[in-house]
Amino acid sequence: MTSPLPSPSNQTSSPTRRYPALRRRLQRVVLVCAVLPMLAVPAWGPAAAEAETAPSTTTSAGLSTATSVEASATTTSSAHPFSDPTYLPLRTPAKIGCANLGCDNATSAHKYWAVDFLGAKGDPIYAAGAGIAHIGGNVGGCADPSGAVERGRWVWVDHGGGVVSQYRHLDSIAITDGQLVTPTTRLGSMGSSGDKAPCTTIYLHFEVRHGGVKGPRVHPGELTSCTPAGPVTLPAIFGASSWDDPKVHPRPRLSTPAASSSCVTPTWLSSPTRPTSAASRGNRSATVTWSAATAGGTDAAIVLQTYHPSTKAWGFAASRTVAASTRKVTFTGLENGRTYRATVSVRNQAGWSLPSAAHTVIPAAAPAAPRSPRYLTWPRAEYVHYGWYRPANNGSVVTSFNAARRCATKGGTYGAWKSYRIGVADAYFNFRGLSAYRSCQVKVQANNAVGAGAWSTTSTIKR
Secondary structure (H helix, E strand, O other), X not given: OOOOOOOHHHOOOOHHHHOHHHHHHHHHHXXXXXXXXXXXXXXXXXXXXXXXXXXXXXXXOOOEHXXXXXXXXXXXXXXXXXXXXXXXXXXXXXXXOOOOOOOOOHHHOOOXXXXXXXXXXXXEEEOOOOEEEEEEEXXXXXXXXXXXXXXXXXXXXXXXOOOEEEEEEEEXXXXXXXXXXXOOEEEEXXXXXXXXXXXXXXXXXXXXXXXXXXXXXXXXXXXXXXXXXXXXXXXXXXXXXXXXXXXXXXXXXXXXXXXXXXXOOOHHHHOOOOOOEEEEEEOOEEEEEEOOOOOOOOEEEEEEXXXXXXXXXXXEEEEEEEEHHHOEEEEEOOOOOOOEEEEEEEEEOOEEOOXXXXXXXXXXXXXXXXXXXXXXXXXXXXXXXXXXXXXXXXXXXXXXXXXXXXXXXXXXXXXXXXXXXXXXXXXXXXXXXXXXXXXXXXXXXXXXXXXXXXOOOOEEEEO
């Protein structure tokens, strides 16, 4: 992980010493905090509760508007856990560092989409959206050449549909793996774990990925911040549409505003219900179907995983995002005989649904034509001895063979084909009752769960 600063020699343990403008801005924040009771803005810090509640502002109905909004915003739902990562994961001011570009020099640029926010050790870090949180790593200290602590302490949140947000270089982690979180949940605190030695730069490395935790990084998009003056979006408040816009990276760097969770709303509770799905196999293909989307579903994300017997684990195979009304997707170019599983998620403006139950599918086709003859003899007038090579099963085990023959008397024409079902244990057959014939033709085909394969080449034998 590249440091957001150009040279360790210019680093100190406190970002306010390196950036006088940051110190002045933090002093202004302290001044604002002195009048917080008048502004009804909560105090935020490392010890803030995992799901904060704003101070009461009593209405004529006797209800607290801010309290009721944030109380509902802290509500998690195992049936509707997801919303997109659209909130700024910070509450205390922080300098905006690198994005894709915009770093101090070209060599320290990320050169992929991520945003670094420089703050103070212990500043609280929050989820950018509702989802299921996971601990990616919990190793402190500076980065090492092996890359073992390249990300330091870090967590990631699954927002459904393959959308993931990551939070790296934390000083501490405040969630448990698999915990349901919302944008009011504190994930941990800002630190420098995993930074380049001497790892004194305190910052949050924030990124959004599509296609899962190892999927490609994408532009984080507009992030909402709940300021005392009302909700604002970044980087739009700086007159920029992208985190790479030069307007975001003047000298000194711009800062994020002091904020709370007061404008967070529980949109995730209105996400679609979990769809039902099914999967069927084809020749080197799998077709996935799903039920009609609920709650105005607009998109569907279909994820196909493949099973790795050597590690006994599932890995990513392919994904597809289509209109929810499509209701059917076929993945091609798969490997016959390999085990895959498919899930489907649907989304609306509120966010993604839970994925459907996973359905396994093993692509397959009818067996190949057996190669024959392996041997073909007429040892006695009464029978013909016929053998063949076992064919490729094309993903589904061969369960039986069909051996067929047609024969002719001396100077006569061949009669109709007569077929015999043979168990899979043998790859040969004795055609009997042939004393009256002088010439026969034979062939064989294999069967599996998909159906009957092609017939082998027809072979002729005479006596």
